[in-house]
Every structure is written in C-alpha cells, then in structure tokens.
Amino acid sequence: MQCGSSTETSSLFKTHNPWDLSRVPGGSSGGSAAAVSADMAPWALGSDTGGSIRQPASLCGIVGLKPTYGLVSRFGLIAYASSLDQIGPLTKDVTDSAMLLNLIAGYDEKDTTSMDMPKKDYTLSLVNDVKGMKIGVPKEYLGEGTSAEVKEAMMKVVKKYQELGATVEECSLDVGQYASAVYYIIACAEASSNLGRFDGIRYGYRTENFENLKDIYKNSRSEGFGAEVKRRIILGTYVLSSGYYDAYYKKAQKVRTLIKNAYNELFEKYDLLLTPTSPTTAFKIGEKMNNPLQMYMADICTVPVNIGGLPGMNVPCELDANGLPIGFQLIAKPFAEETIFRAAYTYEQNTNFRAEHRPTFKG
Amino acid sequence: MSKEDYEIVIGLEVHCELSTKTKIFCSCPTEFGGEPNTHCCPICMAMPGTLPVLNEKVVEYAVKAGLATNCTISQNSKNDRKNYFYPDLPKAYQISQYDMPLCEHGYVTIETEDGEKKIRLLRIHIEEDAGKLNHDDYGRGTFVDLNRAGVPLIECVSEPDLRSPQEAEAYLRKLKSIFEYIEVSDCKMQEGSLRADVNVSVRKKGSNEFGTRTECKNMNSFRSIVREIEYEANRQIEVLENGGVVEQETLRWDDVSGRTFPMRDKEDAQDYRYFPDPDLVAIKLSDEYIENIRQNLPELPESRKKRYLEEYLLIPKAANFVTSSKYYSDMFEEAIKICNNPKTASNLMMSEIARILNEKEEEPENIPFTGKELGELVQLIDKGTISSSIAKKVLEELFVNPKAPSEIIEEKGWVQISDEGAIKEVVMKILEVNPQSIADFKAGKDKALGFLVGQAMKETKGKANPQMLNKMFIEELKK
Known part of the structure; x- marks a missing residue:
C-alpha cells in the first residue's frame, strides 16, 4: 500500500526520477511513470484517486490520463477511496494513451459504478485540429504556490492553443479552493473502511506478538501499516465517528456536490479547462517527507478533478531551468475523453517535447 | 410495590435469512451446511480488489416482506457500511442499511387475550449475514467458516409495542408465518435463519416514559425468548425495587442456567461509523415495480x-x-x-x-x-x-x-373389521362375559352400552367398526 505524492512512503522501495535521480518521480503511481519515462516499459497502468497518474506523469514528462469515474471497471483494483479511484494509462504519447484506453474502457457487470454505454474508439479523436475549441483557464490554479516557471510554461501553452485556432480565456473555479479539504475527508473516510480488511485475520500482515484477539488487530495494524497510511486511517476514522460525521463527512459530500455543479457551469461555456498538473516540478527526495501538508499541496491541481469525477490528462510541455519536466492538465466534462485526446494530440503534433527531451538519469 | 405494579415493554429486532438461491452480493449458493468455506468466493471472502453487486432478488423479497407487513416501500434507498472488527466479518464492515431502509412504518396484527392488537414495525432493511466461528474442541484455536458470509438477511425492527412474553411470541410467530406464506424465507429457527434480538424494559404501570432497556442478542427459539423476557423483566423489577438502576447493556441468554449475562463491557461501546457504501449505486424503485410485486403477492x-x-x-x-x-x-x-x-x-x-x-x-x-x-x-x-x-x-x-x-x-394389520359375521362373533363374546352390563342396560343405564363397545374395541385392538358394534350391541340387547 502506498499513499502520497512522492513514493517515499512506499512499503517496498523509493523510486527515483529518471530526469534527476536525486528527485522524486511523483506519486503514488510514481513507479509506473518512472518506468515508462525511462523507456523501461512501453506503457503502464496506474490508479488515480487524487492525481496519482497525472502528477507523476507530469514530474516524469509523460502522458497520463485519469478517465471519467465509471469509464474503467474498478474490479481487480485494490480499493483506496472507492468513489474517487480510477485506473488509467501512463504512456509516452497521446496516441498510445488512446489505444490503451480503448482496451480498458467499458462497462463491467462486476462493477455497478461502471457506466453501461456503447464502446468508443478513442483513436478516432486523434485529429490535428482545435479550431473553434473553447478552453477556460481557471485563475485559481495559477496563483500563489505555483512556481514562476510553471506559470510561464502555462502561458506558452495558452499561446500555442490560440495560434492553433482555439479560444482561450481566463475563468474562475472559486469553490475549487475547498477541493483539497473535501478530498482528504472523503478519501480518508473511504480508505479507513477499505483498509479494515487488512487486519491480520485473513488479509494483510499478522503480528507475532499477541495474547488475544484485540492484540492481533492492534499490533498487526500498528506494525504493518506505514506512517502515511496510518495518518489517513486515523483521519478517516475520526471524520466518520458519531458526533463528527455531520460536521466533516456529510459537509464534505455537500461541498463535493457544489464543486460538481461549478464544473458543470464551466462546461456549459468551455469544451476544456487548462491548468498546471503540478504547481512545481519534481522535488528532492526527503524535501517534503516531514511536512505532510506541503506534500498534500502537490496534488492541489489534480484533486478537484477526482472530486468532480471528471477526465483529466497530463501532457508534457517544457523543461524548467533544472531540466525537469513541466506538464499541463486538460480537463473535460464527464465521458468527454475525446475532447481531451483531440486537444492533447493537436498540441503534441505541433510541438516537439518528446523528440527534443529525454531523461538524463543524472544525479 | 410488587411485580403487578410494573409493565413490561418489549421490542424485537428480527433477523430473517432470505431464501434467494444466491448470496446478496455474489453468486455463491445460500444453502445451509456444506463443508466449511465451500460456499464462498473471492467476493464474499472480501478479497482485496473485489466489488459487491446487489442481488435484485434480495430487493424483491424484502419489498414483498414490506408489503405483506403493511410497510411503505421507499423508492429511494441505499446501502451503508457498518464498520467493526470481528473475525467472522472479512471486510471489517457489514453492508447494511442505515438511514434509508427499504421498508418503513408497517404493522402486523396479533391475537391476544384482549382481542386483536396491532404491532407496529419501524422498518425492514436488507443486509448481509456474517460468517461463523468454530471453536475447536481440542484447543487448537478458532476457525472461520465463511459459508454464511453474504447470505441475505432482512432485519425487521418493531416499535416497543409488545407488553408480555406471550405477545412477543405471538408477534414472532405471526412474522414467521407471513414470511413463510410469501415464500421469502424458510424461517428455520434451528438453522438460525430466523433469530431475534430482544429488547426488554420495565416501567411503573401508567407511566409514559420508557425504562432503560437491555438487549439480548441472537435468540433462536420461542421458548427461550419467552423465558428470557420473563427472567429479564423480573431481574429489572428486582433491581428497581431495591433502589438500583437498570444498566443499558447487551446481554447473552444462557438456556441451561436460565439467566442472562452481560456480553460486552462498556469500554467496548461500538461506534459503527456508518456511511454510504461507495461501491454500490443507490437503490431506486419505480411505482410500477412496487405495484407489480404487490399484485403478485401470494x-x-x-x-x-x-x-x-x-x-x-x-x-x-x-x-x-x-x-x-x-x-x-x-x-x-x-x-x-x-x-x-x-x-x-x-x-x-x-x-x-x-x-x-x-x-x-x-x-x-x-x-x-x-x-x-x-x-x-x-x-x-x-x-x-x-x-x-x-x-x-x-x-x-x-x-x-x-x-x-x-x-x-x-x-x-390395522384394517377395520366391518365383516358382519366377525363383528357378531365379538359382540357375542363380550356379552357372554359381561352379564352385569346386560342387566344394567335393561335397567335403563345407557352407559353400559359404551362400556360394552369399549370392551369390544379393546378385544379387537381398535379394529372393529364402531358404528357396526354399536348397532349390533343394541340389536342383541333389545332381543
């Protein structure tokens, strides 16, 4: 089990970023992203609950898509936060992403939260044309906390899309500022329940040190879980406790609805939203290890997309002064992956990130 | 004050296993018995990565039960998780229903000494059963059998309308009979497919406030329910009469000693952290669906x-x-x-x-x-x-x-003797050895006839046709 945005709390090993081995690859699917980026794998699947595909894709300079909630079956995925989790492709380019999504998308009678709708061929959306497309840029994601270089890269992307014939304008997702709070309440609540089965009876690590049933539970879970997982279980247990449920969990669900509504409104006006994927490029291993709050900031741009159940993709676009990849995120309304593929493909065809830049394995 | 000054207040939470062919969230058989862990699959064993899919028959059966007990059926309902740790619960949560049960506000009618009485039902909801723990006789430990895990249950919660052990028994019998009639459960109490949590409190007659209640879990015979209520009411009255306070607690009934014992200490007061199960979609029922079930109720x-x-x-x-x-x-x-x-x-x-x-x-x-x-x-x-x-x-x-x-x-060889000759033979034989009865009969004592017929029946080991015996005795006696 692995939680967080760096792979530093992984139960096995830390993963290093192929662009700079002293830095994190992002997380939690950082291993998958690093492997694809380093050409160790042609493609990989990741699971994305709050940004775990897109954020490492951004930090490792590859394409990462979190599909709409319900597009890909969750059967077989070890649940972290059931109402947020989605499986998606991590690939070297947009074409691979569309081809891989063709294989994994679709209704599964074993997952009642998967959507029963006709299959689509996403490669048909790989069209080099964004003329007339309307793209909104929520100003809230370019404010404080976003590095100057990331902002600059975003401006270049905006310019590129405008050159290619899209209309790009600033918009606002004010309620999005609550997304992280909502995310940590809902995700931790669901995780605290989903991880209950790793109690040392049938699943998970079992302590050798017990006298009675209570000891098995207490010691297995104390010894078996890592610090970040424990932090989230405790938080989740707290927000579901009687007396706190209404103030936290229930309120979070209400705000979740408000965020969804705000997205719906924006998508009446725009085909896509454009944001950074990560407010900064890859940080040094150990840099944020002891500061969970700062760690949680790493997925500030990706979390609202999960809250809304929307599709979102990281597309690599620039390197910063340290030679680290910067990516932008395209967000569409539910089940409008085609729009994302079209815009991402057009950007890719008219720029040259992958041809010009390769991981250097320095450091 | 004495026992007669108190009134017993009882409420029952009845758990009833539904007789669907398959479990509530997977396609394993619900059949009772079987070698341990042979009626289970990765889903009901809670293998990480598996997901539940609600069995539509379970909803149908529960709606049937609700309609047959005069409940309102909720068109919008959902499944909730009840979180707690126990080895027979492999997910560490039970999928149940919390604040939006499938059926609400029903009633059943029971016969009491004072005539018919309506017992109100607060709610009926669907949930999954847990597995079973088998404690090894040789001290090698406890084994988990998950055959029962995921068997569908309905929990029927009554209002505290019952006032005596006899009413509680009549109510449970009525509920059992209704569920049998509509064929949603076989209600076999020995197999645990019908069991009740019994809530008992006492209060002074005429009081409008309820006393503190105790709950006795998993009772599965009418006799022990009646005994438990009697015992528990007497115990509570005694506590109050001695100036004590009844503790709200969960009890276990011991059939051998005929006593209740506290089951958990207060330190373990459970907070089940109910929340909507995000793995399952909301249950939405149309008017047509409910009406169709109503029309087709047995x-x-x-x-x-x-x-x-x-x-x-x-x-x-x-x-x-x-x-x-x-x-x-x-x-x-x-x-x-x-x-x-x-x-x-x-x-x-x-x-x-x-x-x-x-x-x-x-x-x-x-x-x-x-x-x-x-x-x-x-x-x-x-x-x-x-x-x-x-x-x-x-x-x-x-x-x-x-x-x-x-x-x-x-x-x-029990075929009735209706052969006139054979009957006559018996009649003559009996008359011969009972001259006093003949005299009695002639003196007008009709009882004597009954005696003679009885003797003849005894002689034939009950096989003689009684009407023919009667007729022939009278004929002979009147000669």
Missing part, C-alpha cells in the same frame, strides 16, 4: 382464513389454527383435494398433529409427511377402512416412518 393468511370459513365452513378456531402456519395451511389444502372432507382433515391437524408436534417440541415445518398422506388417511376413515382411533395410530406412525397410510395399516 395469498396471505387473513385471506385464506376467510376462504376456509366461507368455502369450507370451518369453525373459527379451526380456521385460525390451520392458517397459523403456511405449512399447516398448505397441508390442509393438499389433503382436502384428495379427501374433500375439510372438517375431519382440520380436526386431525388441530388435535392429533398439533399434539404430536408439541410432544416432540417441533414446528409445523418439521412434519415429515405431506397433505397427500393426510388426505388419504381421511379418505380411509370416510370409507370405513379404519376407525378414527386407528387413524390416530397411523398419524403417530407417519411421524416415525412416513409412507402411504394404506401401506401402514396393511403392514400393521
């Missing part, structure tokens, strides 16, 4: 009773008895199809079958023969092949060795 006991009174002209006592259990009622209907004699069939059930079951401490569902055998038996009486006293013996035999009654009487 005939309920009240309606059968009416029919028996009007069509078969049963007396109310017999009609009440026969409809008190679906097993009785089905047996009765099958029998009269064959014998066309509702009166004798119902009489045999009410007197003989009920008596034998009572002696064996068994329920109607345990009757080992069917209405076919009963019908044939009545036919044999009507034809004069056997007497009604032999019929009683045949019934006893049917419980031991169920087969065609004609075969039984053949094997046992």
